[in-house]
Amino acid sequence: MRQPQDIVLLLKAAGEVTRLRLLALLVQGELSVKDFTEILGQSQPRISRHLKLLADAGLVTRHAEGAWAYYRLNRDRTSGPLADWLMEHLDTDAAELRRDIEKLSALRVAQQDRAAAYFATIAQSWDRLRSLHVADSALEAAIVEAAGQGQVNMFLDLGTGTGRMLELLEGKYAEGIGLDSSREMLSVARAKLDAEGIENAQVRLGNITELDDYRRTADLVMLHQVLHYFDDPSIAIGHAAACLKPEGRMLVVDFAPHDLEFLRTEQAHRRLGMSEEQMALWARAAGLAVASCRSFPPSRDDGLTVCLWVLETIKSNDKKGV
Ligand SMILES: C[S@@+](CC[C@H](N)C(=O)[O-])C[C@H]1O[C@@H](n2cnc3c(N)ncnc32)[C@H](O)[C@@H]1O
Incomplete structure (x- = not known):
C-alpha cells in the first residue's frame, strides 16, 4: 500500500496532457528520450522533466544505457493498474494521440531501414x-x-x-x-x-x-x-x-x-x-x-x-x- 502523499504524487504525475501522451506511447514498448523528442517535437530538457516526474511518482522506470536513457511502464501493483485504467479510458483515436502512435511506427520503420541498409553493406x-x-x-x-x-x-x-x-x-x-x-x-x-x-x-x-x-x-x-x-x-x-x-x-x-x-x-x-x-x-x-x-x-x-x-x-x- 502507498501513503496518501504518494498517491497524490502519482495522480499529479499522470494528470497532465504531455505526460499522458508519454504514457500512451510507453504502452507500445520501451522508448528512449530521443524517441520521445522526435515524436512529440519537444525539446530534450522538457521531455526529460516530464519523464522525471513520471519516474519519481513510480509510473515509469528508467534505464541508462551509454548516452541514452530508456523508459518503460512500471508494472507494479499500483502503477500498472493505473496505467491500464488510463489507457482504457483514453481515446487513443484523438488526433494528437493517433499522430503520436503513427510517428512512433514511422520511427520504428526508419530505424529498421537503417539496420537493413547496414546489413546490405556488410553481408559478405x-x-x-x-x-x-x-x-x-x-x-x-x-x-x-x-x-x-x-x-x-x-x-x-x-x-x-x-x-x-x-x-x-x-x-x-x-x-x-x-x-x-x-x-x-x-x-x-x-x-x-x-x-x-x-x-x-x-x-x-x-x-x-x-x-x-x-x-x-x-x-x-x-x-x-x-x-x-x-x-x-x-x-x-x-x-x-x-x-x-x-x-x-x-x-x-x-x-x-x-x-x-x-x-x-x-x-x-x-x-x-x-x-x-x-x-x-x-x-x-x-x-x-x-x-x-x-x-x-x-x-x-x-x-x-x-x-x-x-x-x-x-x-x-x-x-x-x-
Ligand atoms: C548481427 S546479425 C546476426 C546474424 C546471425 N544471427 C548471426 O549471429 O550470425 C543480425 C541479423 O538480424 C537481422 N534482423 C534485424 N532486425 C530484424 C527483423 N526485425 N526481422 C528479421 N531480421 C532482422 C538482420 O538483417 C541481421 O541479419
Whole structure:
C-alpha cells in the first residue's frame, strides 16, 4: 500500500496532457528520450522533466544505457493498474494521440531501414565481423550443449543473417528455418547452406515482428546477436515466444551491458547490451523464465562479453507464485 502523499504524487504525475501522451506511447514498448523528442517535437530538457516526474511518482522506470536513457511502464501493483485504467479510458483515436502512435511506427520503420541498409553493406563480411567481438569456439560449444541432447523437430533461427546457427546446429533439428529481413544476408546464407550440403534447413525473407505463420511451430527458437538491433527487445522476445510449442526452449545470445557508443552510429546497434535483470523482465513478460545464463568474456582487449540465455516456458504451477 502507498501513503496518501504518494498517491497524490502519482495522480499529479499522470494528470497532465504531455505526460499522458508519454504514457500512451510507453504502452507500445520501451522508448528512449530521443524517441520521445522526435515524436512529440519537444525539446530534450522538457521531455526529460516530464519523464522525471513520471519516474519519481513510480509510473515509469528508467534505464541508462551509454548516452541514452530508456523508459518503460512500471508494472507494479499500483502503477500498472493505473496505467491500464488510463489507457482504457483514453481515446487513443484523438488526433494528437493517433499522430503520436503513427510517428512512433514511422520511427520504428526508419530505424529498421537503417539496420537493413547496414546489413546490405556488410553481408559478405559478417562472419568475420561477428568473431571480432566474441570468443566463438567456447560460445558455440555452449550453444550446441544448450540446444539439448537428441534432435528437435523444428528449429527457428530468427535474424539468421548468414545462417551460422543453422550450420552449427545442423544435427540438432529435423527441419530448420532461418528468417531474416535482409535479402543480402540471406543470399550469403543460401550459398553457405548449399556449399555445406545442409538440406534440412532453408532460409526465408521475413520480419521478427510478423511471425503469425510460425505460431506454436518451433521446439527451439534462436535469437543470436539480434536483440540489440531492437529499441525494445521485449517486443522481439514476445514474437519469438509465440512461435514456441508449449515445451519449447529459446536460446538468446547477445552482449552484456557495455559502453561502446560508436556501435550505435557505425553498426546500427540500438541497445548497448543487456543485463540479466532486463532479460528476466523481458522473458517474464513473454511468459518465459530464464533457466540459465552464461557469460563469455571477450577473446581480445577490445572485444565484448557475450551472454547465452536459455529461456523456457513458465509452467502454470510456477505462474501462481509470480
Ligand atoms: C548481427 S546479425 C546476426 C546474424 C546471425 N544471427 C548471426 O549471429 O550470425 C543480425 C541479423 O538480424 C537481422 N534482423 C534485424 N532486425 C530484424 C527483423 N526485425 N526481422 C528479421 N531480421 C532482422 C538482420 O538483417 C541481421 O541479419
